[in-house]
Amino acid sequence: MLHTLRLFLLGVHFLVAGAVNMLIVLRRPFDPDNSRLCGRVYSLPALRFLGLQTELQVDELKKLTSPCVIVVNHQSNYDLFILGSVVPRRTVTIGKTSLRWIPIFGQIYWLAGNVLIERGNAAKAKAAMLKTTDTLQHQDTSIWVFVEGTRNLGKGLLPFKKGAFQMAIAAGVPIVPICCSNYKRTMRLNRWHSGNLRIRALPPISTLGMTLDDMPALMERCRGQMVACIDALDATPQ
Structure with missing residues (x-):
């Protein structure tokens, strides 16, 4: 019963938050700070509905004074509600072009200034990569990237995609890893206290002086830090 009620409230909240966020992005279309505002509108009430006890260790994000590439583990569609409060x-984020056609949410995502990439088209994907640089x-x-490229469903980090690291090296900006505990595996929405959620931002990893030849070692270093942090x-x- 509690599980069903929570999903109902989350659905209603998604519609209401969509209306609020549409007003935000229409008033200031493509403003790069829209994602932060919209993320909070989606996330803060949703965390209460979900019954998650949250612990945020994100001082590294508050210290940021210049652009970076933020890489994050991706567990499920709940990430919109789980991670939105720490953007x-x-x-801005990088997403598939097809997201634009999801009613309401897709238009908000586009007008929020996020970068849309047509993954099946190499030329357009390259052009989008140059745009992000x-x-x-x-x-x-800054650019926020779900570095695995797809949801891992709480089963541990999947292999990393290269795009985030290519962008960071090309632009000469640091990589900032953000790690979220495996809520997908432990969350129980049929309980009043449905689980614990911990999010931690790690210190920036510099890319100054790096070339694409350094990318495999950079990816391995970042992945090793994230695996250790999530563990x-x-x-x-608890």
């Missing part, structure tokens, strides 16, 4: 200022270097805007978050006593 830093002037940060310009964004990082000249528009005081530590999951091992924390």
Whole structure:
């Protein structure tokens, strides 16, 4: 019963939050700070509906004074509600072009200034990559990337995609890993206290002086740090 009620409230909230966020993005279309505002509208009430006890360790995000590439583990569609509250200022995400056609949400996502990539078209994907490099270097805007490229369903980190690291090296900006504990595996929405959620931002990893030849080592270093961090978050006593 509680599980059903929570899903109902979450659905209603999604519609109401969509209406509020549509007003935000229509008033200031393509503003790079829209994602932060919209993320909070989606996330903060939803965390209460879900009954999750949250612990945020994101001081590294608050210290950011220049653009970076933020890489995050991706567990499920709940990530919109789980991670929306920690999106830093002037940060946009990268998503598939097809997202634009999801009613209401897709139009909000597009008008929020996020970067849409047509993955099946190499030329358009390359053009979008060049656009993100310009964004990082000249528009005081960071890029948020779900670095696995798809949902891992709480089964551990999947292999990383190269795009985030290519962008960071090309623009000469740091990588900032964000790790979220494995809520997908432990969340029980039929309980009043449905689970614990821990999110931690790690120190930036510099890419200055790196070339694409350094990318495999950079990816391995980042993945190793994230695996260790997620394991530590999951091992924390409940």
